[in-house]
Amino acid sequence: MKKRQLNPNIYLGIVAVIMAVLFYSSAQTYHQQTIVPQLHHFLPGRPGLKLLQGIDFTYAGEHVSLSALGYAKMVEFFIRKCAHYGTYFLMGWFMALGLKDRLRNLGLTGVVCYLACLGYAASDEFHQMLTGGRTPLFQDVMLDGTGALTAILILVIYFGIRQRKRSH
Secondary structure, eight states: OOOOOOHHHHHHHHHHHHHHHHHHHHTSHHHHOHHHHHHHHHHTHHHHHHHTOEEEEEETTTTEEEHHHOHHHHHHHHHHHHHHHHHHHHHHHHHHHHHHHHHOOOOHHHHHHHHHHHHHHHHHHHHHHHTTOOOOHHHHHHHHHHHHHHHHHHHHHHHHHHHHHHHO
16 A cells, blocks of 8 residues: 655745745844743743753854853753754755655755755855844854755665665
8 A cells, every 4th residue: 555645846835934934034133033031031940051061162163151151042052053953954854855756866866955955054144144133154054954964864765775675
């Protein structure tokens, strides 16, 4: 019995929605989208404080530690970086699902999807450069690309294994 698959256009539509949300987000200043005040309100007990105390590193030339940022800004930093990774993971996932049958070659699908996601990440950071109060970061492009690549590799490996099983 064959599973019914969604129309690939639906997957590509999801990619378009993700891109639109990213574009909108990049058009906002940091002050318009900061969640630091909400973190102070919703996390008054500062959960995870002990874990955060042991974290100290440099990201894009900025010192990331509890003493450098404070609790709420450090939590926001990790939320933002997880959002970068997760959003591009989803973009890569849905783009690969939307293009795999059209391109009919898993390797080509992987390369095209990765380059498209990486290109969009770079253009998104460029857009942030044009927005006041935002800092475009090459490191964020790499983080975005890593999220997309992770999703694309999972799908390429999965569908590659399925193809091999069918041919044997």
